[in-house]
Amino acid sequence: MPLLRRGGRAGLGLLLPLVAAIGWEIAVATGAASGRLLPPPSRIGATLWELAVSGDLWLHVEATLVRVGLGFLCGAAAGIIAGALVATIPLLRWLVDPSLQALRAVPSLAWVPLFILWFGILETPKVLLIAVGVFFPVYVGVSGAIASVDRKLVEVGRIFRLSRLALARRILLPAVLPATLVGLRTGLGLGFLFVVAAELMGASEGLGYLLVDGQQFSKPDQIVAAIIAFALVGKAADMALLTLTRPLTRWQDTVRDSL
Amino acid sequence: MTDRMPRALALPPSDGPAPNRRLLLSAGLGLAAAAMLRPARAAGSIRIGYQKYGSLVLLKGRGSLETALQPLGVTVAWSEFPSGPPLLEALNAGAIDFGSAGEAPPIFAQAASPELRYVATEPPAPRGEAILVPKDSPVRSVADLRGKTIALNKGSNVHFLLVRALAQAGVPYDGVKLAFLAPADANAAFVRGSVDAWAIWDPYLAAAERATGARVLADGQGLAPNRQFYLSRRGFTDSSPEIVSAVLKAIGEVDAWAEGHADAVAAELAPAVGIPAPVLGVALGRLSYGVAPLDAAAVADQQKVADAFHGLGLLPRPIRVADAVWTQPERRAENRAETR
Numbered sequence: 001m002p003l004l005r006r007g008g009r010a011g012l013g014l015l016l017p018l019v020a021a022i023g024w025e026i027a028v029a030t031g032a033a034s035g036r037l038l039p040p041p042s043r044i045g046a047t048l049w050e051l052a053v054s055g056d057l058w059l060h061v062e063a064t065l066v067r068v069g070l071g072f073l074c075g076a077a078a079g080i081i082a083g084a085l086v087a088t089i090p091l092l093r094w095l096v097d098p099s100l101q102a103l104r105a106v107p108s109l110a111w112v113p114l115f116i117l118w119f120g121i122l123e124t125p126k127v128l129l130i131a132v133g134v135f136f137p138v139y140v141g142v143s144g145a146i147a148s149v150d151r152k153l154v155e156v157g158r159i160f161r162l163s164r165l166a167l168a169r170r171i172l173l174p175a176v177l178p179a180t181l182v183g184l185r186t187g188l189g190l191g192f193l194f195v196v197a198a199e200l201m202g203a204s205e206g207l208g209y210l211l212v213d214g215q216q217f218s219k220p221d222q223i224v225a226a227i228i229a230f231a232l233v234g235k236a237a238d239m240a241l242l243t244l245t246r247p248l249t250r251w252q253d254t255v256r257d258s259l
Numbered sequence: 260m261t262d263r264m265p266r267a268l269a270l271p272p273s274d275g276p277a278p279n280r281r282l283l284l285s286a287g288l289g290l291a292a293a294a295m296l297r298p299a300r301a302a303g304s305i306r307i308g309y310q311k312y313g314s315l316v317l318l319k320g321r322g323s324l325e326t327a328l329q330p331l332g333v334t335v336a337w338s339e340f341p342s343g344p345p346l347l348e349a350l351n352a353g354a355i356d357f358g359s360a361g362e363a364p365p366i367f368a369q370a371a372s373p374e375l376r377y378v379a380t381e382p383p384a385p386r387g388e389a390i391l392v393p394k395d396s397p398v399r400s401v402a403d404l405r406g407k408t409i410a411l412n413k414g415s416n417v418h419f420l421l422v423r424a425l426a427q428a429g430v431p432y433d434g435v436k437l438a439f440l441a442p443a444d445a446n447a448a449f450v451r452g453s454v455d456a457w458a459i460w461d462p463y464l465a466a467a468e469r470a471t472g473a474r475v476l477a478d479g480q481g482l483a484p485n486r487q488f489y490l491s492r493r494g495f496t497d498s499s500p501e502i503v504s505a506v507l508k509a510i511g512e513v514d515a516w517a518e519g520h521a522d523a524v525a526a527e528l529a530p531a532v533g534i535p536a537p538v539l540g541v542a543l544g545r546l547s548y549g550v551a552p553l554d555a556a557a558v559a560d561q562q563k564v565a566d567a568f569h570g571l572g573l574l575p576r577p578i579r580v581a582d583a584v585w586t587q588p589e590r591r592a593e594n595r596a597e598t599r
Contacts, residue, residue: 116447121410121438121454202410202438202448209439216344216414217573218351218371 039221044228047221051210060226061233063206067123067198068191068237071130075191076184079135083142083183097143104136108197121202129201133194134187141183145176181245188241192234207233305495305502306336308346308358311532312462313487314381314550315359317513320527324509333502344368344414347490351375356495357506361416361460362486366565369583370574376496376585379489379507380557381514382547385479388417388460390424391449394472398455401428401477407455408436410445414573416485417458419564422571423482432571449473460485461542462534469538484560489550496585503585511550518548553584 021041028035035043051057082100086093111129119125149172157171199208207230214222305328309315318324319337328335338355340346343364349355351372369375390409392398398407401424411417425432438445438454442463449457450471459467467473479485489507496503517524521543522536528543529536553561561580568574 113443113447116440116444116453117451120451121440121448200441201444202440202453204437204439213413215348217367218344218348219575220371 039224043221044224047225059205060207060210061229064195067126068130068195070127072134072188072191075131075134076138076187079138080142083139084146087143087146100139108133108194112197112200116201125201126198129198130191130194133190137186137190138183141179145179149175185238185241188237192230303332304334304336305357306355308338308340308349308355310340312528313359314510314514316528316531317517317524318510321513323513324506327505327509350490350492357491359487359489362561362564363415363419365488365490366568367414369578374492375583376491376493377488377553377583378491378503378585379550380553381487382549383484383486384545384547385483385485386545388420388485389464389478390421390476391457391459391467391473392476394474402430404456405430405434408438409456409458410438410440410448410454411458412441413439417460419567420479420483421458422567424477461545462532462539465538465542466534507550514548514550558584
């Protein structure tokens with residue numbers, strides 16, 4: 001029964017894009033709208049099919065996934081470490097946090113010329129740029145979560161004479177984990193945003209490259225196909241992350257489960 | 260208890276003003292969609308797209324077009340674009356009526372839409388694009404580029420230049436590695452030494468020569484004409500040919516002035532382009548001035564570019580450039596008189 005309910009929810013999620021697609025297809029077919037600037041779903045589907053059959057789509061998806069995957073690992077690891085250190089060492093917080101918060105506002109494209117100068121045009125700058133995108137939400141999530149751990153919980157741990165390690169494992173980690181996982185999800189999403197900028201750095205494959213290529217050569221069907229591919233790959237990556245991390249928060253009793 | 264929660268959270272059905280709100284919302288969305296699909300243009304107006312470099316910037320700065328179009332009751336709206344492709348995308352979409360671009364973007368714009376019209380061209384400026392190498396590079400000729408990495412803007416005028424240069428030197432197209440980069444990023448890669456050569460156009464070409472002492476391996480002479488085209492769309496050339504003619508006349512006048520005032524032009528463009536006036540002066544010295552309708556030679560040159568891009572698989576289908584060439588009404592009358 002819960003499986004059926006979950007399937008129904010997934011079906012509801014598909015309803016809006018499905019209605020929009022059918023509506024647009026009809027609008028173009030009846031001549032009510034021009035299909036040149038925003039091609040009808042049939043043409044976008046045909047473009048995706050051509051890309052898939054030729055093998056190009058998988059090449060682009062693989063290139064993007066590898067870059068985002070590596071960037072996510074680097075950025076998330078750095079974000080967790082930096083967040084934990086800044087939250088637990090006051091001197092570091094006063095010293096480092098203001099600069100990191102300022103850098104957080106720098107748009108992805110602004111890094112591109114600098115990264116090319118520093119790291120060249122191969123895979124290193126692409127992965128590092130994605131890592132920068134992933135780093136900030138993870139860093140903010142972790143440092144914020146540690147800083148906002150309920151003092152009473154820590155005091156209870158101390159009353160129970162828990163060692164520093166046990167305190168971290170039994171109290172701090174469960175308290176920090178939910179916000180950290182939200183930070184990781186946000187970071188993964190930003191990784192997919194930053195990959196477009198990353199793939200401006202001399203790439204000849206990747207979904208970001210496919211997107212820019214479509215714009216450069218007046219191919220709106222390719223642009224929309226790349227956007228759809230991004231959406232599907234991004235959603236799949238997010239679901240994979242959720243599935244992998246769900247066991248870590250199994251103990252949570254949230255209102256969402258009862259709605 | 261939990262079963263009742265969703266119902267408690269759901270809003271009760273309303274028999275109040277909700278349908279009116281829905282009606283207003285759907286009407287609003289419909290109007291918004293219509294506005295997006297058909298960008299508005301005032302009856303007596305022309306919307307011009309321009310880039311930071313070229314005659315249209317001068318025309319905008321001097322305000323002479325507004326003066327010329329005033330007797331016709333036509334107003335001018337200017338929009339700046341970072342490069343040719345988005346400008347021509349806007350032109351095809353009907354968001355602007357007139358603009359200028361180099362050789363390559365119109366090829367792809369024509370493949371995307373039958374609306375595009377070539378209305379005029381400037382004379383070739385083959386020295387305004389080149390393949391650069393660092394001053395201490397061991398590369399001495401185009402033939403030496405075999406196996407090397409070359410930075411370029413994909414599908415641009417220099418892409419065609421590179422294809423022609425490699426073919427002439429007997430280097431297969433897949434015998435070099437290509438790094439597709441926008442000019443600013445290519446400049447960074449070139450300075451760092453991440454690429455062995457850079458195919459680029461003015462004013463970036465002049466700036467790179469001055470800043471890095473880069474050597475010109477080959478320019479467009481004998482390889483690529485490097486023309487600048489003035490473009491419009493069929494709907495506009497059909498409905499307002501007299502406005503198009505007036506704009507071309509104004510560009511011709513500004514070109515005639517610019518040819519004799521290179522220093523003044525450099526000083527005027529330098530702040531907008533972000534390149535020092537002396538460097539810009541070098542680039543302007545390589546420009547060719549004057550506006551003319553497309554003759555057979557210009558069409559043939561442009562057709563070669565189209566065929567080259569189709570051969571590379573960058574164009575989905577072959578195109579005929581001649582199909583997109585607009586003829587001024589007075590020239591049409593002349594042609595008819597000649598054929599009688």
